[in-house]
Amino acid sequence: MSWRDLDEGDIRVRPNRRGSRPRTKERPAHADAVIGLVVGVDRGRYTCLVTRESPGSAAEGDGERTVLAMKARELGRSRVVVGDRVALVGDTTGRPDSLARIVRVEERTSVLRRTADDSDPIERVIVANADQLVIVTALADPEPRPRMIDRCLVAAYDAGLEPLLALTKADIVDAQAFVSTYAPLDVDYVVTAQDGHDIRGIDELRKRLTGRISVLVGHSGVGKSTLVNALVPGAGRSTGEVNDVTGRGRHTSTNAVALRLPESGWVIDTPGVRSFGLAHIDPDRIVDHFPDLAQGTDDCPRGCTHDEPDCALDAWVAGGHAGPAGPARLESLRRLLESRSAAEEW
Template sequence: MRTRKDWDEEDVRVRPGKRSRPRTKIRPKHEDAVDGFVMAVDRGRYTCRVEDRDVTAMRARELGRRGVVVGDHVKLVGDLTGKKDTLARIVKVQPRRGQLRRYADDDATSAERILVANVDQLVVVSSLVDPPLRYGFIDRCLVAALDAGVQPVLSLTKCDLDSEGVAAVEAYYADLNPIIVTSRPEEPVDSVRDVLRDKVSVLIGHSGVGKSTLVNRLVPGADRTTAAVRTIGKGSHTSTSAVALELPAGGWVIDTPGVRSFGLAHVTADSLIEAFPELMEVAEDCPRGCVHTLEVGECALDEDIGPDDSRRGRLESYRRMLASVSAAETRY
């Protein structure tokens, strides 16, 4: 008779753990999944418009590490009633277009952040005063818009405080010719509303320029938090996350938190000049291989654009971005 002392490894039956069980290669096809539009993202929960109701959802495990952002068109399964305490699952993210990306810096190793997806227009909101208009920031946003293949729009706020500011901005961007709209507190925002109608538009700008105030005027009942400018030239962060709001006349407007910088690590030095058409036309006369910097000495940009030329400001802005992007490309 055998005892326990006589047992060996062949007599022991080991139950495989859960992680060692073979996984099936057959994945659900989710043929019953329905279309949804991501309106907001909050700590792993996604508010999606499904037909005529808003549904709260989470990402399905099969999506892996792929992120979901405001503006995404997705496929959902699960409880789609939109009732309180119900939860659906996002099982697929549709191919994107009009994807707006921003980096912390021009360095390619800095963190990339996809702000929104599937937008038709990038609306750069800038106040003429308090905080003052910053051409360098606007130029960077316009470069990002053209790189993403979306229509750039420049929305100027607080125009009642600077009667000559609008004309100066129009002259500065005369060759680029973006859509420019203005808003004053005492006037309706019909011009802005007409530009946004039937489009998906994302608003971006520094804190305190009036993005949330503009959204509240465009979408009655939006109740986006607003705050006064704390000190001269510095605004308060009021919006903490991007959110898409449906416009009464058709279309969507996406309000985003205020930003202080707009890194362009995804834009190459060769493609940067395409956002400066007035300079690109002149650069065609440059010697072969010209990199358009001051050190070159024979750059046609310097020969054609003098210190008093109206294009001089754009040239200096282009060269600042060129130096930053080129330096990042050289390092990495």
């Protein structure tokens, strides 16, 4: 065989050494890997929680431990995020100065993602394996931003997460007028208010979070970290004030972190972001979350944006097929679809 018949995939030349060997795509199975939960990410280091039930653990029965890990080279550009269940090899004892390797990301049940803006096709995974998205917004100081909330609702529907509105600062403004805006969407909500050193409504919020994996999102200054500190004693999340000039809060959470609730379940506190792009979301997937309206799109023209003169949804609603709440539901759907293509800073 001539060297002209070979390519770089056939052999690897090793400088200053005689001979060469064929490349292989086979990778170790890592059957003895320990399964851990990623609870924190900081500059390429992953804090993982390993429990005694972890299969393949050489230290089964020694209780729960925290293991610091880095991503193995074989994962390439694959992103590991808070909430991921990962396979760990190497030093998984959790001793000080030890470092394990993440060699595999287990299959995800859900993925919350965003793009940098609505023109950016690159998706960024925020959190994995959550089942509830808690949208924290203040009723005043700073003023609520309905479009931001709409965008979070779209992201929740796309990810298969159940949305929950957590409305703070009801001691300043009554929540009823704001809540009525989202009544047609049947979005669950909890209202909280500061009462001296206590937070009214925190027990009700705790009930909605118990036994679940909940992601908290919201722009800066809405009281997200204050809620986390009340829900998880000792969490120590920094809180900040709202700027009197800009009306915006100062970023206090700089990285996502998963915190275990005292009863059961987890809350994942995320840092505030300036934009929440939805370029990766197909509008039809949003409509699917409105089953009373989705059937009415069968007669829509191809490529219908559901907000144009020929849209079949108008006739569907006018004919009473979507029930008494049809007109309000259609208006809400179109508002969500519009939010997908109208970027707004948080």
